[in-house]
Amino acid sequence: MRYQSPVSRRDFIRLSATGALLSHPGRLLAQEPLPTRRIPATGEEIPIVGFGSTKAVLEIPEEGIEAIDNVIRMLLQYGGRVVDTSPRPEEVDRPFGSVLQDPDLRDRLFIAAKIYVEGEQNGIDQMRQNQRLFGRQTLDLVQVESLRDLETHWPNLRAWKDSGEARYIGATVFLDQDHEALEAFMRRESPDFVHLNYSVAETRAEQRLLPLAQERGMAALINRPFMNGTFFQAVANRPLPEWAAEFDCETWAQFSLKYLLAHPAVTCVLTETTNPLHMEENIAAGLGRLPDEATRRRMREVIGQL
Numbered sequence: 001m002r003y004q005s006p007v008s009r010r011d012f013i014r015l016s017a018t019g020a021l022l023s024h025p026g027r028l029l030a031q032e033p034l035p036t037r038r039i040p041a042t043g044e045e046i047p048i049v050g051f052g053s054t055k056a057v058l059e060i061p062e063e064g065i066e067a068i069d070n071v072i073r074m075l076l077q078y079g080g081r082v083v084d085t086s087p088r089p090e091e092v093d094r095p096f097g098s099v100l101q102d103p104d105l106r107d108r109l110f111i112a113a114k115i116y117v118e119g120e121q122n123g124i125d126q127m128r129q130n131q132r133l134f135g136r137q138t139l140d141l142v143q144v145e146s147l148r149d150l151e152t153h154w155p156n157l158r159a160w161k162d163s164g165e166a167r168y169i170g171a172t173v174f175l176d177q178d179h180e181a182l183e184a185f186m187r188r189e190s191p192d193f194v195h196l197n198y199s200v201a202e203t204r205a206e207q208r209l210l211p212l213a214q215e216r217g218m219a220a221l222i223n224r225p226f227m228n229g230t231f232f233q234a235v236a237n238r239p240l241p242e243w244a245a246e247f248d249c250e251t252w253a254q255f256s257l258k259y260l261l262a263h264p265a266v267t268c269v270l271t272e273t274t275n276p277l278h279m280e281e282n283i284a285a286g287l288g289r290l291p292d293e294a295t296r297r298r299m300r301e302v303i304g305q306l
């Protein structure tokens with residue numbers, strides 16, 4: 001399986017329309033499905049690379065839904081399912097929800113939704129809006145985003161799990177400074193999922209949170225695998241080490257993703273993109289070999305020198 005540089009997102013849309021993309025060299029040659037990992041709470045398996053929708057959803061007012069639709073279709077093509085969402089104003093989440101409700105996609109997705117607001121009633125209203133706009137009475141995962149007003153919302157998340165409106169529940173952070181608060185929550189409660197920041201250049205999660213998730217039987221979703229894109233600025237114009245080929249890594253994006261996927265506590269890495277071919281490149285990181293511990297140390301050294 002080889003991966004080559006992607007065409008741009010606009011080219012993707014143009015080439016898709018003409019059918020020319022089918023023969024583009026950027027396509028993966030093997031149609032291997034993404035591997036899956038177990039959610040400890042139930043044993044259900046989910047694919048190890050998912051889609052973080054933030055950037056694509058925020059661009060809907062200017063760009064429409066075409067990019068998001070293409071990215072999700074690319075994910076599904078390789079057996080991916082996990083789509084992470086965050087509550088947005090109705091004028092944005094309504095068109096996004098229309099993609100999530102497309103009959104071709106609807107029942108194949110694992111939708112992770114969030115509550116991100118102060119106050120109990122506001123949290124309930126956000127849950128109802130997620131259900132209404134995403135067209136689902138049952139959401140696969142409901143998370144308290146960035147621990148915001150966690151103590152207020154958590155009893156309601158537990159009630160939604162009991163009533164079958166949330167299949168799994170959890171909480172998220174995206175900053176190292178919130179790890180201690182997430183750790184205290186993980187010791188106090190029993191979320192099915194934790195969702196946290198981790199990248200080859202931002203490895204604090206390895207110290208306490210990931211081992212604790214393993215010990216306590218919690219699935220781990222990862223955000224910021226590319227530090228919201230700053231990772232690519234750091235590695236720009238630098239050659240990928242030749243030894244990356246030893247674990248089937250062909251690009252810097254895959255270098256970061258394979259580092260994360262090699263951690264045994266990681267269940268699924270979310271990658272945010274507006275470009276379906278970046279999605280495909282990121283999916284390819286989930287295929288083939290992963291680095292062993294000695295290689296991961298070497299990878300950290302390479303990134304530490306930048």
Ligand SMILES: NC(=O)c1ccc[n+]([C@@H]2O[C@H](COP(=O)([O-])OP(=O)(O)OC[C@H]3O[C@@H](n4cnc5c(N)ncnc54)[C@H](OP(=O)(O)O)[C@@H]3O)[C@@H](O)[C@H]2O)c1
Binds near residue numbers: 053146174223278
């Ligand atoms: N508190 C929370 O719950 C929280 C906070 C932050 C993030 N998240 C979740 O995590 C997801 C990931 O977000 P993030 O902010 O951490 O972003 P990220 O995935 O670390 O980086 C996204 C950036 O990388 C670029 N990119 C993606 N794949 C690429 C590739 N193969 N080659 C080159 N560039 C590539 C994207 O641009 P292109 O569009 O050009 O591909 C985008 O600018 C979010 O969407 C969200 O679901 C959750």
